[in-house]
Each structure stands twice: as structure tokens, then as C-alpha cells.
Amino acid sequence: MNAIDPEIAGQLASELPREDFVRIVRTFEDDLGRLARLLEAAVAAGDEEGYRRSAHSLAGAAAAVGARRLEQVARIAMDHRNPADPRVLALQVRQEASEALAELSALAEHPPGAS
Amino acid sequence: MAASAARILIVEDTPTQAEVAGALLRTLGLETRVAETGAQAISIAQTWRPDAILMDLELPDFSGFETMRRLRTEGVEAAIIVVTAHGSVNHAVEAMREGAVDFIVKPYAKARLTVTLQNALEKRALATELREAKAQLGRDRFFGFIGASATMQAVYRTIESVAASKASVFITGESGTGKELAAEAVHRASPRKGRAFVTLNCGAIPRDLLESEIFGHVKGAFTGATDSRAGAAKLADGGTLFLDEIGEMPIEMQVKLLRFVQTGTFQPVGASRPEKVDVRIVSATNRDPWVEVETGRFREDLYYRLYVVPLHLPPLRERGEDSLLIARHFLAAFAREEGKRLRGFTWEVEQVLRAYSWPGNVRQLQNVVRNIVVLHDGDRVEMSMLPPMLLRGAPGQGAVVPDPVGAPPVEPEALPVVPPCVAKEPPVPMPAQPAPTFAPHQAAPLAPPPQNEAFQPLAEVEKRHILAALDRVAQDVPRAAALLGINPSTIYRKLQAWRSDASG
Numbered sequence: 001m002n003a004i005d006p007e008i009a010g011q012l013a014s015e016l017p018r019e020d021f022v023r024i025v026r027t028f029e030d031d032l033g034r035l036a037r038l039l040e041a042a043v044a045a046g047d048e049e050g051y052r053r054s055a056h057s058l059a060g061a062a063a064a065v066g067a068r069r070l071e072q073v074a075r076i077a078m079d080h081r082n083p084a085d086p087r088v089l090a091l092q093v094r095q096e097a098s099e100a101l102a103e104l105s106a107l108a109e110h111p112p113g114a115s
Numbered sequence: 116m117a118a119s120a121a122r123i124l125i126v127e128d129t130p131t132q133a134e135v136a137g138a139l140l141r142t143l144g145l146e147t148r149v150a151e152t153g154a155q156a157i158s159i160a161q162t163w164r165p166d167a168i169l170m171d172l173e174l175p176d177f178s179g180f181e182t183m184r185r186l187r188t189e190g191v192e193a194a195i196i197v198v199t200a201h202g203s204v205n206h207a208v209e210a211m212r213e214g215a216v217d218f219i220v221k222p223y224a225k226a227r228l229t230v231t232l233q234n235a236l237e238k239r240a241l242a243t244e245l246r247e248a249k250a251q252l253g254r255d256r257f258f259g260f261i262g263a264s265a266t267m268q269a270v271y272r273t274i275e276s277v278a279a280s281k282a283s284v285f286i287t288g289e290s291g292t293g294k295e296l297a298a299e300a301v302h303r304a305s306p307r308k309g310r311a312f313v314t315l316n317c318g319a320i321p322r323d324l325l326e327s328e329i330f331g332h333v334k335g336a337f338t339g340a341t342d343s344r345a346g347a348a349k350l351a352d353g354g355t356l357f358l359d360e361i362g363e364m365p366i367e368m369q370v371k372l373l374r375f376v377q378t379g380t381f382q383p384v385g386a387s388r389p390e391k392v393d394v395r396i397v398s399a400t401n402r403d404p405w406v407e408v409e410t411g412r413f414r415e416d417l418y419y420r421l422y423v424v425p426l427h428l429p430p431l432r433e434r435g436e437d438s439l440l441i442a443r444h445f446l447a448a449f450a451r452e453e454g455k456r457l458r459g460f461t462w463e464v465e466q467v468l469r470a471y472s473w474p475g476n477v478r479q480l481q482n483v484v485r486n487i488v489v490l491h492d493g494d495r496v497e498m499s500m501l502p503p504m505l506l507r508g509a510p511g512q513g514a515v516v517p518d519p520v521g522a523p524p525v526e527p528e529a530l531p532v533v534p535p536c537v538a539k540e541p542p543v544p545m546p547a548q549p550a551p552t553f554a555p556h557q558a559a560p561l562a563p564p565p566q567n568e569a570f571q572p573l574a575e576v577e578k579r580h581i582l583a584a585l586d587r588v589a590q591d592v593p594r595a596a597a598l599l600g601i602n603p604s605t606i607y608r609k610l611q612a613w614r615s616d617a618s619g
Binding site for chain 2: 011016023024027031056057061066
């Protein structure tokens with residue numbers, strides 16, 4: 001499975017003017033950096049509420065651009081019944097975020113339908 | 116898309132999601148703004164007035180549901196579309212209960228967003244249209260007016276339509292129909308509402324002072340003018356000048372008023388230079404203005420300048436259930452003022468109030484209700500509390516008293532139309548007062564004509580006599596009938612016949 005769902009991200013890239021899609025990718029990049037930092041800080045401080053709130057925002061941002069794998073990891077972190085170790089999940093978030101960004105940037109460079 | 120100029124507020128605290136929504140909406144030609152918190156959403160919605168709101172439910176300060184409740188409390192009427200994540204359909208159901216018009220599951224495609232928004236905006240437009248239509252039809256109050264009848268709805272609509280313009284308004288209507296209220300409503304509904312509303316009663320000011328009252332004077336302009344004084348025209352600058360009883364204005368003053376209406380300039384008495392003001396003029400009379408023109412009492416050129424938008428106030432007898440609505444309003448107000456318990460009218464009293472012809476219109480009704488409240492107390496107003504003028508001429512005494520076993524009440528439409536120009540100031544009801552005796556003066560129709568005067572046809576004498584009796588009792592038919600010792604229905608029949616003769 002790719003980091004990015006081509007149906008969602010591809011549709012955005014083809015339906016929006018290129019500059020709008022590029023702006024979305026940059027905004028997503030900013031969000032990832034900020035939210036991942038908040039998530040890690042909450043893990044380090046044992047702040048369960050802050051951890052889940054950051055995970056919720058990450059899941060929303062990821063879903064909006066079709067970053068499915070990142071969204072799944074974030075949703076696991078949001079679920080208080082899931083026994084997964086928050087430190088491990090925080091690492092996974094970083095990993096998935098970086099892969100999603102790479103694929104989105106490539107899509108911004110070569111949107112579907114562009115020659 | 117149909118709503119291409121619509122404004123959409125995106126309530127979303129995650130910038131990526133707000134950016135995606137904003138970019139999609141912009142491709143649809145819509146105007147967008149973003150609020151990151153519930154509080155910000157309320158603040159933007161109050162000033163920017165969006166047509167639709169895309170509402171995320173998880174916000175940093177309070178939930179989307181709470182934001183929706185607060186938006187409604189603040190009177191924001193935008194169509195709200197709730198944006199939910201996967202699996203939160205329960206949230207969507209709750210959102211619909213809270214007044215959202217639809218929900219959309221994220222991530223959403225442009226096509227889905229387009230359809231959802233289009234539906235929501237159409238629903239909102241229909242709801243707004245329906246509300247406005249209902250408000251137009253069902254208003255029972257309008258500025259100072261009370262009345263839900265169709266005739267008054269037409270008055271309200273005319274006032275609303277003309278308010279924004281500077282066009283002169285000419286109000287006609289019998290005494291007591293609310294001409295000054297209408298003039299005030301025109302002012303208060305207009306963009307001039309923040310400026311002065313100045314009333315001048317042309318019939319109440321001595322003829323030689325009228326010019327100074329309207330245009331002001333400078334010190335020393337005439338004996339007694341110890342200081343300069345601004346007139347009504349100057350005081351109303353930027354606002355509205357209401358010239359009541361315009362028909363009473365002397366003809367020489369009408370020339371000066373015409374110049375003022377034409378140019379917006381006037382010269383205070385004794386001043387050497389003219390002054391210019393921006394004034395909207397509303398005039399009123401209880402006479403027929405065209406008859407005044409035809410008889411030479413009112414200048415035709417001034418008539419055309421002032422009679423731009425005519426507004427006729429119907430007499431109370433043509434306003435159906437309004438008489439009861441107004442009576443209830445006055446009863447509540449006066450009972451509160453006088454510390455009385457009276458809270459309503461008995462069924463019989465309501466029938467009388469409904470059927471009476473109210474020649475003095477709302478002012479007479481107001482006087483009657485005040486009279487009852489001052490003199491009586493109890494839970495409800497009963498027949499015994501009514502002033503005799505409302506009861507005279509009923510069967511037995513005979514008039515508008517309904518059959519207590521349920522005979523159909525007298526329909527207001529069935530009552531005669533009293534000639535509009537002869538309504539005098541309403542008499543203050545005095546229940547303890549005996550009925551006035553009708554003592555014909557020298558020229559009264561019953562006096563035998565002098566030897567050298569030709570006999571008049573009996574029908575003419577009868578007509579003059581009945582009209583004189585009606586004049587004597589402020590057009591109160593049952594009372595006139597009592598004075599003449601005949602049944603009120605006879606007078607009604609005669610009036611009807613005379614009207615037919617006149618129109619035929």
C-alpha cells in the first residue's frame with residue numbers, strides 16, 4: 001500500500017490549480033511538523049489528553065490529503081482502548097509522515113494528466 | 116453552481132483540512148473565510164453573515180454542537196453542514212437534531228461538496244423566503260401600529276417600500292387612524308432614522324406665526340423676536356419634517372412651502388440669505404386633498420409636489436379583527452398603569468367592540484378602554500361596564516348587543532360606511548352622562564320654513580335632518596337613531612341609498 005491514496009490525492013491534484021495543490025502540500029508539511037512535535041511532547045510528559053488531541057488532528061490532516069497509512073496510525077493513537085505503546089506510535093507517525101510528504105511532493109511536481 | 120456568489124465559513128482547526136476545503140470552494144467561485152475556534156466562528160458569522168457554514172465538530176474551545184447552539188442564539192441563519200470523520204454517523208444524526216441541514220463525511224470529493232452545498236443553500240433560500248412571506252402576511256405590529264388585518268398589511272408594505280427613498284409621502288385618513296404614527300414609521304424605517312423627526316401641526320399654529328415656525332426667524336425680524344430661532348425645516352435637516360393638517364395651511368404660506376419643496380432652500384423671517392437643507396417631507400390631512408385643490412383651498416402645484424407617494428390609513432371599521440387586537444393591547448397597558456385586575460373582555464363585549472363603527476377610530480377606542488379601566492375593576496370587562504354610546508340602538512335599547520344564545524355576531528363589513536370627511540374628534544366616553552337631547556336650532560330642518568321660503572322636498576329635509584343628527588353625535592349611528600327616535604337600521608338603509616344615488 002502506498003503512503004498516499006491516489007484516488008483522493010490524485011483527484012485533488014487534478015481538480016485544483018497547481019498553486020493551490022502546492023499550497024495544500026506545504027500546509028500539510030507544516031501541520032505534520034507541528035503536530036508530530038506536540039504528539040512527542042505529550043508522550044514525554046505522559047499527557048494522555050494532549051496525545052489524543054494531537055493524534056486526532058493528525059488523522060484529520062492525513063485524511064484530507066489521502067495519507068491513508070498515516071491516518072491509520074494516528075487513529076490507533078486516538079483510540080484509548082488500544083494497548084499500543086505511545087512511544088512506538090510516535091515513531092511510526094514520523095515515519096509515515098515523511099513517506100506521505102515525499103509522495104505528495106512528487107504528485108505536486110507531476111500532477112495526473114500533466115505531460 | 117447556482118450559489119456562485121455565496122459566502123462559506125469554514126470552521127476547522129486543522130489548517131490542512133481548512134486549506135483543502137477552501138481550495139475546493141474557491142474553484143466553485145465561492146467566497147470563503149476560516150475560523151479555527153468556536154468563538155472565532157461566532158464572531159466572524161455575526162459580522163460577515165455567511166450563507167453556509169462547514170462545521171467541524173472537534174474544536175479547541177468548545178464543540179461544534181455548542182458552536183451551533185450559540186450561532187442560533189446570536190441569530191445567525193446560515194445553513195450549517197457538519198463535517199464528520201469516518202464512523203461518526205451518530206454525530207451526524209445529533210447534528211441534524213441540533214439544526215444542521217446536512218452532513219458530509221471527510222475526506223470529500225469536489226462533486227460531493229458541490230451537491231451538498233447547493234442543496235443546503237437552496238434549503239436556506241426557501242426557508243428565508245417562507246419566513247419573509249409569513250412575516251409580510253402575519254405581522255400584528257409594525258413600529259407603533261397594532262393590527263394584523265389585510266388592509267394594515269398593505270399599509271406596512273407601502274411604508275417599507277417608500278422608507279428608503281427621499282420621495283414625499285402624503286398620508287390621508289380619518290381622525291384617529293394614526294397618521295402621525297405612519298409618518299414616524301416612515302422616518303424610523305428610513306436611512307434618516309438617526310436624525311430628527313420634526314412634527315408641525317399646521318392647523319394648530321396661528322397663521323401669522325406659521326412661517327416663523329417652519330423657517331425660523333432672525334433677531335429683530337418682528338416685534339417680540341428678541342433672539343434668532345431655528346424653524347422646523349432647519350431642525351429637521353438630514354431627517355424628516357412632518358406637516359400635519361397640511362390642508363389647514365393658508366394659501367400664501369403654501370407658495371413659500373412650494374419654493375422650499377422645489378429647491379430645498381428657505382429664508383428665515385427677516386434673514387437676507389437663503390439656507391439649504393436636506394429634508395424629507397411627509398404631509399397628512401383628514402380631508403380629501405384633491406377636493407381641496409378643486410375648491411381652490413390648496414395649490415395644485417404644491418399638491419403634485421407633496422402627493423408623490425399616497426398612503427391611505429383605513430378607518431378602524433374597515434380593519435376587521437384589529438379593533439379587538441387593539442382593545443386588548445390598551446386594556447393590558449391601562450390595567451397595568453392603573454393597577455387594575457382587568458385581563459380581558461367577555462364574549463358579549465368582544466362582539467360589541469367588533470361590531471361598533473368607531474367613528475373616532477383608534478383614538479376613540481383608546482378613550483373607551485381607558486374610561487372602562489379607570490371606572491371599573493374585576494377579572495374581565497363586562498357589558499355593564501361599557502359606555503352607553505356602544506350599547507344604544509340595540510334591540511330593546513337596541514343596537515349591536517349580540518344575542519347571548521349564539522346568534523351570529525354583526526359582521527363589521529355589514530356596517531355602514533360613515534362619510535369620511537365628517538368624522539370629528541371622538542367624544543370622551545362618559546358612561547354616567549345622560550344621552551344629549553337634540554334641540555334643533557333655528558335653521559334646523561324641522562323648523563317650519565319662513566313664509567317667503569319655498570318648501571323643500573320631504574326627502575331632502577329628512578336627509579339634512581339625519582345628517583345633522585349624525586354630526587351631533589360624531590357619526591354614531593345607534594346614538595343618532597336614539598336621538599331621532601327611529602331604529603338604527605333605518606339610518607343604515609338611508610345612508611346606503613344616498614351613497615348609491617351619489618355614485619349612480
